[in-house]
Structures are given as C-alpha cells and as structure tokens.
Amino acid sequence: METGKIGAGKHLTRIITKAYMDLHERAANGAFVVWIAINVPAEIFLGFENVVYGVPESHAAMNAAKGVGVTQCVKAEQLGYSMDLCSYARIDIGCVSDHGKDSPSFGLPKPDLIVSNNNNCSLLTKWFDVHHRQMGVPHFLIDVPFCYQPQKEKDREYIVRQFKDLIRVIEEMSGQKFHMDRFCQAVDYSIQGVALWKKFLEFADHKPSGITAFDSFVHMAPFLILRGVPAFEEHYRLLVEETEQRIADCVFPVPEEKYRLFWDNIAPWHQLRKMSSRLAELNANIVGATYTSCIGTKEGSFDLFPFDGTDPMHFLARTQNAYICPHGLELRKQAMAGVVRKLKIDGIIFACNRSCKPYSITQMDQQKHFFNQEGIPTVMIEVDHADARKYNEENSFLRIEALLEAIDAKRAA
C-alpha cells in the first residue's frame, strides 16, 4: 500500500479499515473464511490462495476501544452468559447474536472453519465452541502445552504436527492447495515487521520516553489482523521512522516525565485516552507493558527472538508460549525483571483483570516479588480490559497516586 506522507496514526486507521473491508469483500466473493485465536499463526492461511481470517479477540478489542464493548456484553448476558466470563468473549457472542449490529466493522463474515487454541487461555476454546455449535461450523483446536520452563522439543513437535493437520484440514475443506513458498514469504513479512515493532518499543529507553504504552497498545492491531503481508512491515517501518523523527525533534508524549511506569495486563481499551492524559497531567508515563513486550519473543525474555532461517513452521511453534498467559510465574517474573531494569522503571501497575484470569492469577505473587526482591514500588488496580462497568476511575487513580507517592518516598530515602 502507498504510505505517502501521512502519519502512522492515520496509516493505522487506513490499513485496519481496509483490512476489515477486504475481509468482508473477499468473503462475499467466495474466499474460505477462518476465525482464529490471536496467536494462531496467520501466516499459514496466507499459504493458500484464497483463505482469509478474522480475529474475534481483536474485533472485540476494537469494539471496546470504540465504546460499544458494554453494549455487546449486555447482549451476551441477556442470552444467559455470565458477567463473570471474559469480556472479549461476551462482546463477541453479543456481536454475533445480531449479526454485527453496533460493531464498527459490521462484525466478521461468517466462518467456514473456526481455529482456537488453548495457549493464551483454555476458556477460548469454550467460547469458540459456542460458535461452533450455533453456526454448525467445524472447530479445529490447537493444543499448546503450558510451560513452567522453556518450551520443550517434544511440545514443539506436537505443536508442529497440529499446524500440519490444520493445513491438511483447510486443504480438504477449501479444495485449495497450500503453497510453502507463499507461507515462507508471509513468515518473512511478519519477521521483518516484528523486528521493527521491537525497535519501536525501544524508543521507551529514551528519557523522557519517546512513546507511551498506550501508543503501543493501539499499534498492536496490525500484529493481530495483518501479519504476513507487506502492509504489516510497512506500517511498523513508518511508525519507527516517525517516532525517530519525533525524538530528534524533542517531541515527547510526557515531556516533563517524572515517573516511568510499567503495565502488567491487557490494555484497558475503554480507557486509553482518559488514562494516558490523566497520567500525563501527573507527569507519569506508562512506558512499557508486558502485553506489548511479549510480541516477537519467546517465554522468559522480552528480547527479540530471531528466526534462524531454517524451518519457519518450527519457528512459529517455538514462539507459541511467548504471550505471557501460556507460561508460568517464574518465566513471567524473569522476562518482566529484564525489561523493568532495561527501561529503568520506577513503578509497576498490576492491572487485576477479572475477565482474564490467566493473565491475572499470578499477579499477587509477582507484585510481592517485584516489591520485595526488586525493590520496585507497585500497585494493583482493578480494571477489566473491555467491560467498562468493571472499572472505577477514581479508585484506580487514588491507588496510582499512592504509587507515585511511594516512588517519591523511595527517591527521598
């Protein structure tokens, strides 16, 4: 796509809008449609001539960010789905219940195949089962063993076998052939884009930081729905160039940056603007987040995990445990400690998220660890990533302000 001289923000809107339009259009013209969990390797679908994919989690995040998260949740609750269930799932089930009404992208086109996995969470397989039963669409489940230590070869082989089974199933169902060269090309675009993403995150090293985590949350979208295509790599190139220039021009999101904070959990989609500006007023900047740092890595470290150029299928399998939730407490601590030191973080906000137990369940222990062992002030706030009803701004900011005071006290000591 021609990027011209527009800013990365506008470019993002343009490519995301186009991605959803293309998805609907190609589906209407007979493409084989797959719904996938966010970290199912999308590059596999690009190995086919006419297979397109939609990502319900990302679509749910967009609904939440555009302010219709609660509207969609309520629809699911009226169908009997408990308010205790993950808000992404409720948004998606609500949205499907009336064929995409209220969705900024008019929902997703009806799938021919649903592909879930249990690496971020196992409940997602149950959520996708809801559609599988209701729509009568086959459900392919990629089983990714959870890991307490670095991923083992036996688990990697098992994952690869399932990727190959997935390819076979799509070939059988769609009548299309999988092309290894197309797949390798897609992996290549993804790798280049991800390397640029990591470069973008590194602008947080600068003092004051060149970015906020809120920027990175927003610019994650291509990683979720546009991997494996030239626009993916182009977008992150533009983002890197633009941010580089801003730093050169001394344009910083929080120029008087006094507190460098770190965020642990999914982005609070319904609060991005409000939270970032209110923090900026306090000269505080959330400069990094586990949620965005894990992209392009492997479990236990937030450093870029480079492709050695050998087997792309193995490479994709190797990164399946990277996304925080698919690995245990010790690996989480290890990766987070590294980035917290690198970014010279003053304080950590643990966003306790009832919707996402897999992300939140280790947080009490992590909080203790970072406070007791690493000496970093921390705070726990309650925020649901997509259901704005489960967030109280005043309570949260009272706690955040207490965190800033604790940072001051530590400095004064």
Added chain:
Amino acid sequence: MTSIITNLLKLRETRKKIVGCLPLYPPMEIFHSMGLVPITLWGLRDMIRSLDESDRHLQNYSCSVARRAAEFILSESGSMLDGIFAYNACDTLRNLPEILSNGLQDAGRPLPLFQIHIPMAPRSQTDAGDYFRNEIFSLIRRLEETFHISFSIDRFQDSVTKYNEVRNLYRRMENLAASGKMAFQDFMVAFRDSGFLAVEDQIRFLSGEVSRFLKKDPKQVKHPVMISGILPPPLPVIQAIGAAGLRIVCNDIASLGRFYGYSPDLNSSVEQYYVDFYENHIPCPTLLYSADNRLGYLLSLLHDTSAEGVIFVGEKFCEYEYFEFPYMEKRLKEEGIPSVLIEIAVDDEDNIAAMKNRIDAFAEAVGQNEGR
C-alpha cells in the same frame, strides 16, 4: 468433616508418601502401584473454613475448588504431603501448581511438583498417542527418581483392579440412591467419608455401606432429576432437593459420575490404560476434546434414567462450565426437559435460602411438565 481429618491422620500413620493431586482425573493407579498414596484435592468444602493462606496468593475471583485446594496445601494440613501432581485442566489450575510451589518454598517446605500434559486436541484431528505415552513414561521416571521407587506392571494391574472396584462401588451406590434404597444425601455422606482413605480402606468402607443400604426397602420414586456440575451441591441443598419432591437419579458431576463413570480394560499396559482412560472418559468441559460428545451423553443419561429435569450446579468463576450452560439449557428446553442453574461459591452458606427457593420453583416446573 471429622471423618476427613480422621482419614488424613490415618493416612499419615501408614508412613507412605502422600501425593496431593489437583483435580480432576489424575492417574491414581500409577501412584498407588508405586507405593505412594494419591489423594485428590476436592471435596474440601467441609474441611476448609478459612482461606487466609490462599487469599495471599489467589484473587477472590478464583473458584472455590482452587482456593480450597490452595488453602489445604499452603496451610498446616499441607505439611503431610510429599509431592504435588497436576495436569493441564483449566486456566486457574495450570497456574496453580507453580504458585503453590513458590508459596511452599517461601514457607520453607518445598515439595516436588509432578506435571503431565494431557493432549486436548480432538483425536479425530490430531493423533497425540505417542506424545501422551511419553508423558506417562516421563511421569513414572520422575516418580522413580524422586522417591527412589520402581514401577512394576503387575503392581500396576493390581492397583487398576482396586480403583476399578472403587468406581464400581460408587456406581452401585448411585443406583441405590436412584432406586430409593439410599437417600442421595446418604450417598454424599458416604462419598465424603471415603475421601482421603487409602484405596483398600475405601473398598472396605464402601462395600460395607453398599451392603447396609442394599437391605433397605426402596422408597417411592418422586420426580427423578439429574444434577450436573463440578461438585455436588452442599448437603442442605441436597436435602432441599429431596424436600421439594425431587429425587436425584443420576449425576453428571465431575467429582462423582464423570469421575467413576468409566473404567478402561483392566489388563492393558500402563500407557494403553491411560490412552483409553482419557479418550473414553465421561465427557467433561475440562477435557476439551470431549466437548462434542457432552450433549449426547447428557441426553442418553437422562433417557436411561428417566430423569425429568436437570439441576446445573454452577461453580462460581468456572468458565469451563459457565460457557456451556446457556447451550445446554437451550437444547434441553428444545427436548422439553426443564433445567435450573444454582450457583455455589465460597460463601454459599449465605445463599442456601435463595437456592432452596430456586429449587422449589424448579420442582413446580418439573411437576407441571409431567405427562407432556
């Protein structure tokens, strides 16, 4: 509750190593055959009253099963354990073993953690047989190394026979309860009292109970119903079910029917035994690959037992179960079978009255449905 503590003390006296197994369906026979005593950490409702230790590690929006298991392990009672076993069940349980290990480490009593991954990919989709066999062999190797013990197939088959006997006895008790010779609450009391017993003692105890109730006269059948969920409801709720004119004739409860419902071929090799055990297990939301078989199983169970309605016992915060309730309720309705959902949580004692009201209303719906 005293029975559980008595049983635990008795277990300790055996001086055998005790392995606490996180729910739901651990390979008990392996542990037993190697001279260890496996105990599954469910049914702790009556024993665990405070959650102080658990609350230091787990949020209050974790389910009561996980919180009570954590409390058991992290508090004084956990000091009787010599190891923890866990396999991949839900999102809470996959994180729990490491949280517990860390907590125990901090408390100065670290325990070895044994873990296997049960393949969740549907068998029709991916053949994970070799992978799983390897998991079983690795577990055996780790147990051998850790406890300096050895595995023998003869002892394994002896253990299989014993655990099979226990499952049979539970099935027989369920039938006694269905026929009215035994009240369901008596079945639950026996089930509770058999917890944390060595398998040999379990057989003795359960056989005695079966013989005792066999002699009783069957009581008149009221409206037969099924209960479904992770754990049975608390005893006062079971009493309320009976008082409302309903009789529980079958169950789809993880700690009951799903647990004792299926026994593989007794003479299999260890790896084949567990391939069969998990593959043909009674469908359970925690065994992801069994999802498509669940509704059919429930309908056939309802049909076979002539149950007229279903009481879903929701374990609060258990996503696995809660994602399925709306679909199950809808499909049952289409079949003309009434159902109701009651929710149990850590503080369920406070809500008994509300649960009773729901059960009364449900009993009316079942009564009105009669003859349709």
